[in-house]
Amino acid sequence: MDPIKDGLREFEGVMAAPPIRGGKACEKWLADLVKMASGRNAVRNKLGMGDTWVATAKHPAIFVFVDEFIFLSQRAKELFIELLRIGKQSGIYPIAAGQDATSDSMGDAIADTFTLRIMLASRHDDIPLVLGRGAIGAGFRPDRLIPAQNRDIKNDAGQSYIKGPGLDRPLLYGWNEHDHAAIKKAVADRIAAGRPWFDRDTLAAAGLLHLADGQAEMKRIPGDRQIVFDAIEVMTEAGASRIRPEPLAEALCEFDPEVYGDLTVGELRKLLKDVGVGAPVPIGDIDGMRNPRGYKIEALTVLT
Known part of the structure; x- marks a missing residue:
């Protein structure tokens, strides 16, 4: 939840x-x-x-x-x-x-x-509430851990004190x-x-x-905004900032066959339209085609 x-x-x-x-x-x-x-x-x-x-x-x-x-x-x-x-x-x-x-x-x-109770990098004042009074004096010091800043600077990410x-x-x-x-x-x-x-x-x-x-x-189905998150992920992995509906449908089927199965372009358009993405727009010359319609990653990101 x-x-x-x-x-x-x-x-x-x-x-x-x-x-x-x-x-x-x-x-x-x-x-x-x-x-x-x-x-x-x-x-x-x-x-x-x-x-x-x-x-x-x-x-x-x-x-x-x-x-x-x-x-x-x-x-x-x-x-x-x-x-x-x-x-x-x-x-x-x-x-x-x-x-x-x-x-x-x-x-x-x-x-x-x-x-x-598990505490990762924290503030000093949070320790007694989570780990109990006397925890600081006993040596439980998650406030001395340094959280990660990004993927490259992980610092003490994943480290914790447990009671x-x-x-x-x-x-x-x-x-x-x-x-x-x-x-x-x-x-x-x-x-x-x-x-x-x-x-x-x-x-x-x-x-x-x-x-x-x-x-x-309650089996997973491509509903609400999940298709937007998945579309962003496949585009990001492919290094694509824009994509036509046909390769996007194929990529989603490959990304999660259990969910998308044999997703057609028509079904893709409807699913994206239903969650507010709208119809495909001109995306400039791509795939040897002159200004076809498709989706831009920035438009999808707005909805997340």
Whole structure:
């Protein structure tokens, strides 16, 4: 979920639901997940799981990723915190990310509710709220990390301090960077292996059986503005600032065959027109043609 941006699309194929965008959609999904967490208490007891949810392929765990947490509505934040408090016993694990950690943006009590807390380069005043009082004196100093400035000047990008079960010493941790090609391959492998869906028992207990057939309905389709982001990416990779509809349709099919399949020029024109790009315009001499019509990357970038 992301209330304001459109990131992480490259991981969409491994998610049970496509990325959820906008404040209202995030709030609705969080409300549904709270219902699922509550409903799973009855399911857990019925299945004899014991005190905590036992994840299986038929009754999977649910991981809820919320980016830009501070931009959620106040109601959505309340639902997230409720889910954070009741979800663990029901096998639902909320994860929040954000760029600010002030008491105004996060709320004074939220940090203590998280089992695992990760801080990258930060401000000094943010440390007690996220890692707890006394963290600075104990040696947790993410404020001394220097964030990346660009692709070439990475500084301390990917380095962090972590607090959680078994992680109470101020050690510096880090992640490896994965390029786009590696991510696409990993996602393709995961799709091929299959993925679980919200189990019917949970949906029934939560009064959400209308989502039971959502797996078929929620496959990724080229809709809203995603085609704009993809068009910009293929043009950027090709080093093209302008392109005719025919090679753009071919490039999109090659870029993501699962989504675009055998996209025709007519379908491409309609999809781009529907999201506000408009009809192709004269783009100057290109591909041995004299001033054909096509799309300019600056026109697409405006819409992102």
